Amino acid sequence: MTAAIATGIVAAVGLAVGSFLNVCMYRLPRGESVVTPPSRCPSCGHRLRWFDNVPVLGWLVLRGRCRSCRTAISPRYPLVEVATAGFFLLQLWQVGWAPLLAVRLLFVSAMIVLFVIDLQHRILPNVITLPGIVVGLVACLFFEPGWRSSLIGVAAGGGVLWAIGEAYFRIRGEEGMGFGDVKMLAMIGAFLGWQLMLVTLLLASLAGSIIGGTMIAIDRGNMKYALPLGSFLALGAIVATHLGYPLIEWYANFY
Numbered sequence: 001m002t003a004a005i006a007t008g009i010v011a012a013v014g015l016a017v018g019s020f021l022n023v024c025m026y027r028l029p030r031g032e033s034v035v036t037p038p039s040r041c042p043s044c045g046h047r048l049r050w051f052d053n054v055p056v057l058g059w060l061v062l063r064g065r066c067r068s069c070r071t072a073i074s075p076r077y078p079l080v081e082v083a084t085a086g087f088f089l090l091q092l093w094q095v096g097w098a099p100l101l102a103v104r105l106l107f108v109s110a111m112i113v114l115f116v117i118d119l120q121h122r123i124l125p126n127v128i129t130l131p132g133i134v135v136g137l138v139a140c141l142f143f144e145p146g147w148r149s150s151l152i153g154v155a156a157g158g159g160v161l162w163a164i165g166e167a168y169f170r171i172r173g174e175e176g177m178g179f180g181d182v183k184m185l186a187m188i189g190a191f192l193g194w195q196l197m198l199v200t201l202l203l204a205s206l207a208g209s210i211i212g213g214t215m216i217a218i219d220r221g222n223m224k225y226a227l228p229l230g231s232f233l234a235l236g237a238i239v240a241t242h243l244g245y246p247l248i249e250w251y252a253n254f255y
Contacts, residue, residue: 153189
């Protein structure tokens with residue numbers, strides 16, 4: 001298979017998967033099935049036709065509005081589809097046309113859904129994180145980074161955030177971290193291993209500190225403002241799949 005054909009296939013799959021991820025982002029926080037009923041307008045309930053569901057193109061043809069009630073359709077939908085295709089292509093260029101690619105695409109899909117849901121609703125659905133831990137562990141029986149690193153990643157990933165949250169509660173007497181973040185980092189450790197899990201946590205903490213500090217500086221938040229750690233973890237994990245080992249090597253050169 002030529003590089004051009006592989007790129008085209010992965011891009012098309014990314015757009016289609018992105019369309020499904022939009023369904024997950026809308027329905028999972030509401031406790032709805034992602035399979036039934038078929039896609040419909042959230043405002044009037046009008047069932048979308050198959051050509052309305054064509055990724056990106058359907059939104060453009062409808063000019064961002066429902067065909068029936070003309071309610072505006074969020075541009076988030078085509079943006080998620082394009083972003084998913086872009087992240088899929090980055091994974092293709094990272095690992096090549098290999099069996100590991102399927103695992104990485106599944107992982108990236110989960111991170112995209114968790115990023116948006118946590119950003120909008122401040123929740124991280126168990127239906128993604130708990131099966132994700134199991135799938136990550138099983139995948140690492142056959143692929144990198146191996147089952148030992150994966151198992152340590154689960155224990156350390158969940159343990160580190162649980163310990164931080166427990167210490168905060170003991171000191172301040174209030175919840176400082178949701179248990180969903182603990183399960184999400186354990187899932188990241190299952191897929192990526194303990195080393196890239198630590199890189200993910202470092203990148204997420206750095207991004208959270210910068211954004212949180214900026215919000216406080218411009219008077220849009222305070223020290224108790226609830227930042228969506230899951231969203232930062234999702235971004236950090238995707239970055240870690242590409243830059244994690246180079247960052248570890250760069251850091252190790254100081255010693």
